[in-house]
Amino acid sequence: MAETTNWRTQEQARNERLQAGSKFADGKMVKPADATALLEAVIRPGDRLCMEGDNQKQADFLAAALVKADATKIHDLHIVQSGIVLQEHLDLFEKKIAKKLDYSFSGPQSEAIARALNAGKIELGAIHTYIELFGRYFTDLTPNVALTVARAADWEGNLYMGPNTEDSPTVVEATAFKQGIVVAQVNELMDKLPRVDIPGDRVDFIIQSPSNFYVEPLFTRDPAQITETQILVAMMAIKGIYAEYGVQRLNHGIGYGTVAIELLLPTYGERLGLKGKIASYWANNPTPSMIPAIESGWVKQVHAFGSEVGMDAYMCARRDIYFTGRDGSMASNRTLCQVAGLYATDLFIGATLQIDISGNSSTITQDRIAGFGGAPNMGCDAHGRRHPSDAWLKAGREAAEGDSPLVRGRKLVVQVVETFSEKMVPTFVETLDSIELAKKLKLELAPVMIYGDDISHIISEEGIANLLLCRTPQEREQAIRGIAGVTDVGRARDLKMVEMLRARKVIQRPEDLGINPLDAHRSMLAARSMKELMRWSRNLYDPPTKFRNW
Amino acid sequence: MEMLKVQKVAKRRAVGVREQGILGVVASGNLEVLFERVVPGTACEIEIATPMKGYDHIWQAVLQDFIDRCSPGGLRITINDGGARPDTVALRLMQGVAMMEAE
Numbered sequence: 298m299a300e301t302t303n304w305r306t307q308e309q310a311r312n313e314r315l316q317a318g319s320k321f322a323d324g325k326m327v328k329p330a331d332a333t334a335l336l337e338a339v340i341r342p343g344d345r346l347c348m349e350g351d352n353q354k355q356a357d358f359l360a361a362a363l364v365k366a367d368a369t370k371i372h373d374l375h376i377v378q379s380g381i382v383l384q385e386h387l388d389l390f391e392k393k394i395a396k397k398l399d400y401s402f403s404g405p406q407s408e409a410i411a412r413a414l415n416a417g418k419i420e421l422g423a424i425h426t427y428i429e430l431f432g433r434y435f436t437d438l439t440p441n442v443a444l445t446v447a448r449a450a451d452w453e454g455n456l457y458m459g460p461n462t463e464d465s466p467t468v469v470e471a472t473a474f475k476q477g478i479v480v481a482q483v484n485e486l487m488d489k490l491p492r493v494d495i496p497g498d499r500v501d502f503i504i505q506s507p508s509n510f511y512v513e514p515l516f517t518r519d520p521a522q523i524t525e526t527q528i529l530v531a532m533m534a535i536k537g538i539y540a541e542y543g544v545q546r547l548n549h550g551i552g553y554g555t556v557a558i559e560l561l562l563p564t565y566g567e568r569l570g571l572k573g574k575i576a577s578y579w580a581n582n583p584t585p586s587m588i589p590a591i592e593s594g595w596v597k598q599v600h601a602f603g604s605e606v607g608m609d610a611y612m613c614a615r616r617d618i619y620f621t622g623r624d625g626s627m628a629s630n631r632t633l634c635q636v637a638g639l640y641a642t643d644l645f646i647g648a649t650l651q652i653d654i655s656g657n658s659s660t661i662t663q664d665r666i667a668g669f670g671g672a673p674n675m676g677c678d679a680h681g682r683r684h685p686s687d688a689w690l691k692a693g694r695e696a697a698e699g700d701s702p703l704v705r706g707r708k709l710v711v712q713v714v715e716t717f718s719e720k721m722v723p724t725f726v727e728t729l730d731s732i733e734l735a736k737k738l739k740l741e742l743a744p745v746m747i748y749g750d751d752i753s754h755i756i757s758e759e760g761i762a763n764l765l766l767c768r769t770p771q772e773r774e775q776a777i778r779g780i781a782g783v784t785d786v787g788r789a790r791d792l793k794m795v796e797m798l799r800a801r802k803v804i805q806r807p808e809d810l811g812i813n814p815l816d817a818h819r820s821m822l823a824a825r826s827m828k829e830l831m832r833w834s835r836n837l838y839d840p841p842t843k844f845r846n847w
Numbered sequence: 848m849e850m851l852k853v854q855k856v857a858k859r860r861a862v863g864v865r866e867q868g869i870l871g872v873v874a875s876g877n878l879e880v881l882f883e884r885v886v887p888g889t890a891c892e893i894e895i896a897t898p899m900k901g902y903d904h905i906w907q908a909v910l911q912d913f914i915d916r917c918s919p920g921g922l923r924i925t926i927n928d929g930g931a932r933p934d935t936v937a938l939r940l941m942q943g944v945a946m947m948e949a950e
Binding site: 525529757759782783807808813815817 | 932938
């Protein structure tokens, strides 16, 4: 009986929630003291809830308000958010307000999340890549309520996020257009916003928080910490991969290895005559370590997932490089930048904690579940890609068997590691810890950051292994063992086969690439300290306090 | 302090005429290495002083790999280790031979 079916139940449920919430609001404005009461009024048991909870910016005031909620009123929440970053995010599970979790990244809470999972306090759905989780916001994980965060709101509820737009447009669109409730915490209220990032008719309630929202300076690496081994590895990456394939469009991970590459472009890269030939277009976090390359004219443009603390004034002054709003401040968008990283870059390079003998890599160990963030998305060969580039075609030709008239290209997916990490823990392992962990936690899918068949190259201080050129699983295994140094995996190599692979340039040592080990020196870095990064930026870069040692 | 003494035979003598050179510093995670061209023929003598116990097999593996890759015949190498990781040790040794072989 079509005529008797009610097709507007979600709208009615939304209206009931709005009405319950309006008791605590004047228009859309809610006092900070009423934050918990508002959340208790608009959230229902079993709701899917997204707290931003992004990579960098945090709706910390709303998260703290939610932790104070009465667990007899709100319980069994299903948290669907990209970042588990704050203590409060885990407290929700401890207090039994939340029960289930689907997420992407948990850097600062990676050990706490491992403990909570082991103790059975969290029912884990899956660990996603960002756009995978965002995709699910529009299919089976649409939030009922989103708690977002902005720098400013006007009286109609329009939101200004400045450089930290990040996940918000995606989260708010999924929630608001499926009759969910959107609550925003803001630093300040303004009559006229510098620009509108989220239209006010998608925002239901606004709370001016007593203090500014927390932003994690997640991607800042002090050049003073870069080791000579990392410089050696970075030189191999530039000479053996960037120059070799003519990589123009790329994404960098956030480890010291990739920071070393960024700081070698204006020095080592310049010496090799590569300026303009590599590394021009970036889908990347706006890291301060990019400043010397930008100032030296290496970089044409950067689109950013989010912002980075201290970079606002620099980015505003370098509008030719960054995407900016009409107000001049940088405009980030995690969804769109991830799409760029997936389909419109030729190279992803990043670090990892473990690599097995098939090339599978994982950042998950028994006591640390860091999640993936965007790495699996950028660090995979995009099978839907249909546009050519020199780097993509060359990689595809290397991977192809024989001379097929239908060669498709390949993305370069590079892991850059040291054979041992801190405390002599080997990076190369026979079996990933995540397999044991999946058994223990009864996960259907062992968490793998990048699958071996997506990886094109692994670089360690011992050399580059080109996995595209491997023709059998045995060759692949020996190529990996052949650069695994004196780890157990490395010492179990078949010496003859490794030499044969080296003759075929499947393995290349620094000496094969003509790299002088004496160049692996800190004087090769364009900036060796935070102070020097500031100087390169003409003092526009303002480092966060924890990076100031003067 | 652990003391380790290793005698190896390289494929060839290190080229160049430089008589000695020193690289690196004794700091945590780093090492200081002295290179002296005083050994006859293609032999290579290596002496290590390290605060870390129980890593003999790792030292042996790093040194064998170094001898095979760099052929440091004729050199006496004295290592003052500050608990450096194998990658740092290997790099420092390669740098030393490059220094001794430089024009």
